Amino acid sequence: MDDPHVVLGLPPDCDDESIRRRYLELVRQFSPEHHPEKFAAVRGAYERLRDRNARARYRLFEAGKKETVEAIVEEIACRSPHRRVSLKTLLSMLRKP
Numbered sequence: 422m423d424d425p426h427v428v429l430g431l432p433p434d435c436d437d438e439s440i441r442r443r444y445l446e447l448v449r450q451f452s453p454e455h456h457p458e459k460f461a462a463v464r465g466a467y468e469r470l471r472d473r474n475a476r477a478r479y480r481l482f483e484a485g486k487k488e489t490v491e492a493i494v495e496e497i498a499c500r501s502p503h504r505r506v507s508l509k510t511l512l513s514m515l516r517k518p
Contacts, residue, residue, distance in 0.1 A: 425467075425470050426466075429463065429467070431443055435470075437472060440471065441471070444463065444471075448464075451463060
């Protein structure tokens with residue numbers, strides 16, 4: 422599975438609006454009739470990054486990386502987090518080198 426940031430050509434710290442704009446540009450460029458593989462890759466990348474909740478889920482569960490404090494804090498800040506993290510757990514992660 423390719424990194425969605427690479428597929429869309431965006432930096433990892435991009436915001437919702439820049440993701441949406443880039444997605445629309447690429448959809449116009451790669452129509453599903455003429456470029457089905459590229460369109461599917463762009464669509465999948467957009468689905469993984471389309472909003473804060475989707476980005477948090479991607480960073481925590483799909484990225485293949487160890488969970489980071491930044492990803493957990495981002496998930497906690499979302500309106501509908503998929504799991505709860507206690508303050509004790511979060512502080513213990515901050516203390517790890």
